[in-house]
Amino acid sequence: MLEPIMYEGGVFKHNLVIELIEDLGGYVLQTNFMQTEVMIQMLCPHEDISMLEDLAKELRAKITRAPLTGTDIIVIAPTLAYHHLPHHACDVAEYMRRFGANTTLIGLARGVGRRIAQISAKERALANEHDLAVFTLGNFEDCMINKKYVLYKDLDVPCIITGTPELQKPPMYAKDYVGHLGRIAHRLKLENELDALDRLVETVGKTLDEQRIEISKDPLTTHPARIMKEIKEQIPEINKSLSPAPITLQLMGARVKLSYPQYKEAIENITFEEGATLGEIAKVLPSGVRDYILIRILPKSVTGFVI
Amino acid sequence: MLPLEVFRVESPDKTGAESYESVIRDVLADLELTTVLGRLWIHIDPTEPVFIFCALIRTGLPPICVKDMADISTGMQSAKQVELKLTNEEHVSTLLNILWIEYGRENVSQPERNVITIDTENKNEVAENLADVVIADPRKEIESRLADALLRITPEGFRVRHHVSTGSEMLFVASEDPIKPEWIKKAEDMMNQLKEDL
Numbered sequence: 001m002l003e004p005i006m007y008e009g010g011v012f013k014h015n016l017v018i019e020l021i022e023d024l025g026g027y028v029l030q031t032n033f034m035q036t037e038v039m040i041q042m043l044c045p046h047e048d049i050s051m052l053e054d055l056a057k058e059l060r061a062k063i064t065r066a067p068l069t070g071t072d073i074i075v076i077a078p079t080l081a082y083h084h085l086p087h088h089a090c091d092v093a094e095y096m097r098r099f100g101a102n103t104t105l106i107g108l109a110r111g112v113g114r115r116i117a118q119i120s121a122k123e124r125a126l127a128n129e130h131d132l133a134v135f136t137l138g139n140f141e142d143c144m145i146n147k148k149y150v151l152y153k154d155l156d157v158p159c160i161i162t163g164t165p166e167l168q169k170p171p172m173y174a175k176d177y178v179g180h181l182g183r184i185a186h187r188l189k190l191e192n193e194l195d196a197l198d199r200l201v202e203t204v205g206k207t208l209d210e211q212r213i214e215i216s217k218d219p220l221t222t223h224p225a226r227i228m229k230e231i232k233e234q235i236p237e238i239n240k241s242l243s244p245a246p247i248t249l250q251l252m253g254a255r256v257k258l259s260y261p262q263y264k265e266a267i268e269n270i271t272f273e274e275g276a277t278l279g280e281i282a283k284v285l286p287s288g289v290r291d292y293i294l295i296r297i298l299p300k301s302v303t304g305f306v307i
Numbered sequence: 308m309l310p311l312e313v314f315r316v317e318s319p320d321k322t323g324a325e326s327y328e329s330v331i332r333d334v335l336a337d338l339e340l341t342t343v344l345g346r347l348w349i350h351i352d353p354t355e356p357v358f359i360f361c362a363l364i365r366t367g368l369p370p371i372c373v374k375d376m377a378d379i380s381t382g383m384q385s386a387k388q389v390e391l392k393l394t395n396e397e398h399v400s401t402l403l404n405i406l407w408i409e410y411g412r413e414n415v416s417q418p419e420r421n422v423i424t425i426d427t428e429n430k431n432e433v434a435e436n437l438a439d440v441v442i443a444d445p446r447k448e449i450e451s452r453l454a455d456a457l458l459r460i461t462p463e464g465f466r467v468r469h470h471v472s473t474g475s476e477m478l479f480v481a482s483e484d485p486i487k488p489e490w491i492k493k494a495e496d497m498m499n500q501l502k503e504d505l
Contacts, residue, residue: 078463078464079463081463082459083459083462083463112462112463112464113462113463113464113465113466113483114353114356114464114483115483115484116464116483117464138462139322139323139326139327139330140318140320140351140353141320141322141323142320142353142354143353164322164323164326165320165322165323182326183326183327183330184326184330184333185329185330185333185334185337185459186333
């Protein structure tokens with residue numbers, strides 16, 4: 001089993017870490033350089049973590065388990081107005097990034113108000129492309145319970161709601177609810193606010209683990225990280241992308257930041273050692289984000305094999 | 308009236324009201340309005356849905372005229388110009404813009420940092436008129452900041468608005484449904500109560 005790990009240390013000799021992970025059969029998902037520091041997100045085989053720990057100790061680096069690594073989460077604010085941004089919606093998105101998630105933040109076109117709140121088909125399709133949606137809502141219990149559910153009731157992905165009141169049970173149609181995280185007009189740095197963010201990360205992690213268990217009942221034909229590795233090796237253009245995460249991993253596939261009309265065939269023709277092509281084991285679809293490509297890996301029950 | 312001597316946020320939803328109070332404090336602090344407002348009373352009922360904002364504004368600074376920032380003199384009898392000796396440089400760029408529009412760029416010059424001269428035939432009249440020209444009005448700027456704060460504080464979906472604003476008070480009612488007369492009545496009652504013991 002692959003364990004999601006985050007490595008934080010100096011740039012000096014960090015390539016040793018990358019080499020070790022590759023030798024162990026793990027995957028490096030993302031490498032971010034911040035001047036002389038480097039942050040590497042990776043998947044490491046569970047039984048070999050001690051080797052990684054030893055190397056990190058030698059390089060004076062820090063290793064932490066990042067439960068949200070390799071997931072794609074969308075944070076949805078009712079609009080992009082200063083009522084919600086930069087605090088608290090951006091703070092929520094940023095905090096989850098620290099635990100390894102790739103977060104996208106959007107504001108709905110008409111998500112405000114009570115009676116007038118609505119979500120468009122395009123926004124819904126965009127949210128459904130992700131592993132999980134976090135709705136950052138406001139202060140009032142009545143709005144939360146009786147009105148705002150229209151925003152997420154038709155979503156296929158699990159939805160976690162944040163708001164000010166402490167609710168006994170999550171609102172209708174929501175997977176879970178995190179309180180004390182409603183409309184806040186300052187940077188979230190007070191103790192209770194950070195506690196609420198921690199609870200959110202825990203709730204998100206729990207929900208994603210449940211999804212992983214659900215997926216493991218009918219396992220995917222291959223691991224999304226393997227697809228990422230093959231794309232990097234077989235389509236060199238991906239390395240020219242300026243995005244920090246040219247390939248965003250998801251629980252059931254990946255989003256590739258290449259033009260769909262241009263690269264659809266190249267992606268489908270990617271060949272694995274075992275002989276299968278990507279087109280046979282996954283659906284290659286247009287993504288709702290720009291003209292990017294969305295890959296959805298087919299489960300074993302459809303393809304009949306696992307590689 | 309002391310700054311924010313009355314600060315009341317009411318709602319049937321207690322937790323919501325507390326949290327809203329924090330939002331309002333942040334917004335007022337961000338826009339540097341804490342010393343501008345004397346009394347503030349906000350009522351929010353999400354089930355109605357209505358948002359009522361009543362505030363008494365403290366009388367602030369008077370407008371700044373040319374005579375407040377410069378000594379105006381006409382110089383010698385023979386000279387055909389008015390001379391402004393600046394005592395405060397804060398609003399010089401605005402002053403210059405106003406002078407250029409009024410007297411033309413070619414007639415306005417600044418021989419020294421603290422001196423501005425205006426060439427004119429009838430210098431006495433110009434000197435007299437110039438003294439009371441308003442250069443900056445802090446009240447206007449505060450009003451625009453206050454309007455900004457209101458938009459930030461009001462729940463975003465409440466786009467049907469009713470407001471009454473005089474120099475010293477501000478009454479604002481917002482909802483997502485048409486405004487009901489009883490809400491305005493309630494707002495006026497709140498305002499009257501706020502004004503008591505002044």
